[in-house]
Structures are given as structure tokens and as C-alpha cells.
Amino acid sequence: MMSGFEQSDRGSNPSAERPLMTLTYRSRATSPMSETQLGELQHAAASRNHREGITGLMVYNDDRFFQWLEGPPASIARVWSSISRDQRHADIEAISVHSAPSRLFGKWNLKLSTGPADAVLDSVHAENATSTNVAAERLAALAIATEPNDARLLLNAAYAEFRSMSALTELLIEPAARRLGDLWAADDCGEYEVTLGLCRLQTFVREIAVDSVQQQIAQPLVVLVAPLPGEIHMLGASLDAEALWQAGHDTRIRFPSTEQALKQIVATNWFDAIDLSLSPAFTREHRAGQMTQIIDSVRHASKNPALVVVAGGRAFYDRRISGADVHADASSTSAAHLPDDVARARGARA
Ligand SMILES: Cc1cc2nc3c(=O)[nH]c(=O)nc-3n(C[C@H](O)[C@H](O)[C@H](O)COP(=O)(O)O)c2cc1C
Structure with missing residues (x-):
């Protein structure tokens, strides 16, 4: 009807x-x-x-x-x-x-x-x-082309149209990252190209974000953003950090290469929340067990006993694993929703 x-x-x-x-x-x-x-x-x-x-x-x-x-x-x-x-x-x-x-x-x-x-x-x-998302498919292809400047131009043109970093992230960059993962899964490109494409996207996003303005909020949170130790794809963490910063939070991005290094960071600095991410391109389901164990030990080491943990990455977008599966307080399916996901997870714990 x-x-x-x-x-x-x-x-x-x-x-x-x-x-x-x-x-x-x-x-x-x-x-x-x-x-x-x-x-x-x-x-x-x-x-x-x-x-x-x-x-x-x-x-x-x-x-x-x-x-x-x-x-x-x-x-x-x-x-x-x-x-x-x-x-x-x-x-x-x-x-x-x-x-x-x-x-x-x-x-x-x-x-x-x-x-x-x-x-x-x-x-x-x-x-x-x-x-289906023709623009994202095109962006993925351009990001692994020999000459990547067309990818930069496409992103800049899209940003000029959207005038919103969160829309650009959710509607174009994250789908392009997943598209790179799909190309790899179909054997249409190699793992090296995926990593290269993600790095380039990250660089272009940084260029665009240079002019972004931070919202002023009454109670900014101190949030640590990090890829899960061992995760070589940094684009997700980079987008997450940008979204949290723009939403007004005191955001620190770190790239700890080991669990020990991550524990050291949370043991010696106060954080209200931590965002840990897996690849935005690959599903990485096999890393769920390791993520669970790292989250448990991060909570244990944390200076803040009520640390809020949010997990992100393609595995969560595809709903292959949930936040609860890895002992996180919440999972995030897009950097665009992350500030709200953190706030909700924090509210639920209070
Ligand atoms: C399922 C769903 C669909 C919606 N569709 C629209 C829409 O097409 N246009 C719109 O302006 N708001 C839509 N809204 C309402 C917006 O979420 C929002 O409440 C409204 O635009 C006011 O915006 P603000 O909360 O930023 O002031 C929708 C809400 C829901 C739950």
C-alpha cells in the first residue's frame, strides 16, 4: 500500500x-x-x-x-x-x-x-x-593504477560535492576499500596492490582533511585509536581518528606493533575509550580470537578500569563477527558512525 x-x-x-x-x-x-x-x-x-x-x-x-x-x-x-x-x-x-x-x-x-x-x-x-556504487568501484581501480592522481582528483571532486567528510568516508572511501578486498578475493589484484591502494587513499584523505574544523563539545573524551597490533592496513584507524577528532574528541592515534606496546600505552596514559580496528578491506575473521585476547589484556592493563572498547573493520561491517564476540563494548561499521557508537557504548556502561 x-x-x-x-x-x-x-x-x-x-x-x-x-x-x-x-x-x-x-x-x-x-x-x-x-x-x-x-x-x-x-x-x-x-x-x-x-x-x-x-x-x-x-x-x-x-x-x-x-x-x-x-x-x-x-x-x-x-x-x-x-x-x-x-x-x-x-x-x-x-x-x-x-x-x-x-x-x-x-x-x-x-x-x-x-x-x-x-x-x-x-x-x-x-x-x-x-x-552498485560505481564511484567507489572506480576509486578502487584508480587507487591501484600506475598513476594515482586520478584517484586524488575523483576524491577531491566528490568532497567538493558532498562537503562532508563523514559522507565521503562512508559512501566512497570505505566502499572503495572493501572493493579492493573484493578484487583481491577474486584474484583480480595482489595483496601488495590492496595495501598500496589503501595507503594512497589514506594520503589523499589526509590532504582533504587538512582544512577540516573540529566541533567544540562540552565534554570531549580522550580516545586512543589504533589498528590491532599486527594489522598492516592503517586506513581504518586513520578514518576513525579523523571522525572522532572532527566530532570534538581529544584523539590520539598510535600504531603499536605488539600487544605489549599497546598495553604499555593504556597503562601509562588515561583514556576514556579505545578504538581498535582490523582491515577495512579484508575480512580478517581468523583474527577474532587474537582480537578478543588483546582486548581482554588491554582492559586489564588500562589505567582507566572503565575503559570503553570499540572494535571496527570490515569483519564487523560484514557482520561476520560482533563486538560481543571479541569482548568489545560495541562494534562500528563505519568511521562516520564511530562518535555515536562510542557515546552509546559509554552510556550503556555508565
Ligand atoms: C528510517 C528513517 C528515514 C528518514 N528519512 C528522512 C528523509 O528522507 N529526509 C529527512 O529530512 N529526514 C529523514 N529522517 C529523519 C531524520 O533522521 C532527522 O530526524 C530529520 O531530518 C531532522 O534532522 P536533525 O535531527 O539533524 O535535525 C528519517 C528518519 C528515519 C528513522
Whole structure:
């Protein structure tokens, strides 16, 4: 059943709306939504979408959300930033982001479907299957090309459109890192190239982040960010540190090469939280046991007995392992959500 949508006048003038971007994601409602709650959500969202020049579809079925948003990249980034912080849903997973030649839902600021979602989703997925995150695929390919400057240009152009580091991270850089891992898994590139590609992305991100501004918050936390000792892929830790710093925290990034070195850091310095990450490209499932053991011994060595531990990396994004599996207080699926993940984990422990 399609219901109560607001008509938009934006769809009628496609020439005035370049560039156009499409973002899709799925998520799970934190508690079941009543018809009234859904109606209120849709009403408020549609009116903001109207102001932002966004059109799209929201499917709510069986406590799951699926949403398709299309509009100018900077507007999508702004609204996505709000949506991804919204406590009414969790397990938010960006499926794809790409530029689009035209709108699919040009008449609706937010079309709502609450009936069996399959038909709508099938058509959307069919569209996705051919265009899944084209930009991220391209970025991955450019990052391992002989001449990497095109990757830098693509990232700079995307940042100029998004004007948001967290959107750039979640929608482009992290998917490109996973894409590099997938290329390796399919034997389409070697491990050396993956590492090289990740290093280059890290360098380009640093260049972009040079101008970023730190939010001022009332109670900044002291957070240690580190790759798990032995993890050679540093991009995840670098993105995490940037996101936490931008969110206003006192962030220290370290690269301890052994468990002993990591224990030494937490034994001699006070940290409110630690973010430990595995590769953003490879799944590294086989390192779950080692991560568990390191987290246990870090807690034991920590100067702060109530240290909050958050674990990240592709293994958690792919839901191959959970935070609880490795004795962390929480896991993070994207640097873009990390500040909220840390705050929630801290709240849960208090
Ligand atoms: C599943 C879901 C979908 C949403 N979709 C939109 C949307 O399309 N547009 C929008 O402006 N807000 C949407 N929201 C609401 C935003 O999360 C947010 O509450 C609202 O934009 C106000 O932003 P602010 O909290 O940053 O002030 C959605 C929320 C949920 C839970």
C-alpha cells in the first residue's frame, strides 16, 4: 500500500538539477513503528526533503526500513548525516551511492510504502545490481593504477560535492576499500596492490582533511585509536581518528606493533575509550580470537578500569563477527558512525 506522499515540483525540471546523486540504504527499526509514528516521520522528512531538493522512496516492512534518496550531492550528504544519527533505527547499512542521469521518484519528496516490499525492492535492486556504487568501484581501480592522481582528483571532486567528510568516508572511501578486498578475493589484484591502494587513499584523505574544523563539545573524551597490533592496513584507524577528532574528541592515534606496546600505552596514559580496528578491506575473521585476547589484556592493563572498547573493520561491517564476540563494548561499521557508537557504548556502561 502506498500512502500519504507529498508531491514535489522538482521532478519537472531536470535540466536545473545537475549533478544528481542517488543513495540507498537499509536499516532496522529500534522499536516497531505505529502508523501514526510512520506518518509523522514521513511528513517531517518529506518537508525537509522538499527544502533540500530531495525526492525518494521509503519502504517500511517487518520492522525493516529501505530508503532510496535522490538529489543534489550536498543535500543528500546533509540529510544522510541526520538519518544516520537517528535513534529510531539501527544497523544502518548504505547499499549504494552513485550519480544518476535522472530521478526515479521525481514526483515524491518521500513516497512511503508499507505493504509487502518485495515488488518495490526487486525493481530497485535490479537497478542497483547494474550500478552498485560505481564511484567507489572506480576509486578502487584508480587507487591501484600506475598513476594515482586520478584517484586524488575523483576524491577531491566528490568532497567538493558532498562537503562532508563523514559522507565521503562512508559512501566512497570505505566502499572503495572493501572493493579492493573484493578484487583481491577474486584474484583480480595482489595483496601488495590492496595495501598500496589503501595507503594512497589514506594520503589523499589526509590532504582533504587538512582544512577540516573540529566541533567544540562540552565534554570531549580522550580516545586512543589504533589498528590491532599486527594489522598492516592503517586506513581504518586513520578514518576513525579523523571522525572522532572532527566530532570534538581529544584523539590520539598510535600504531603499536605488539600487544605489549599497546598495553604499555593504556597503562601509562588515561583514556576514556579505545578504538581498535582490523582491515577495512579484508575480512580478517581468523583474527577474532587474537582480537578478543588483546582486548581482554588491554582492559586489564588500562589505567582507566572503565575503559570503553570499540572494535571496527570490515569483519564487523560484514557482520561476520560482533563486538560481543571479541569482548568489545560495541562494534562500528563505519568511521562516520564511530562518535555515536562510542557515546552509546559509554552510556550503556555508565
Ligand atoms: C528510517 C528513517 C528515514 C528518514 N528519512 C528522512 C528523509 O528522507 N529526509 C529527512 O529530512 N529526514 C529523514 N529522517 C529523519 C531524520 O533522521 C532527522 O530526524 C530529520 O531530518 C531532522 O534532522 P536533525 O535531527 O539533524 O535535525 C528519517 C528518519 C528515519 C528513522
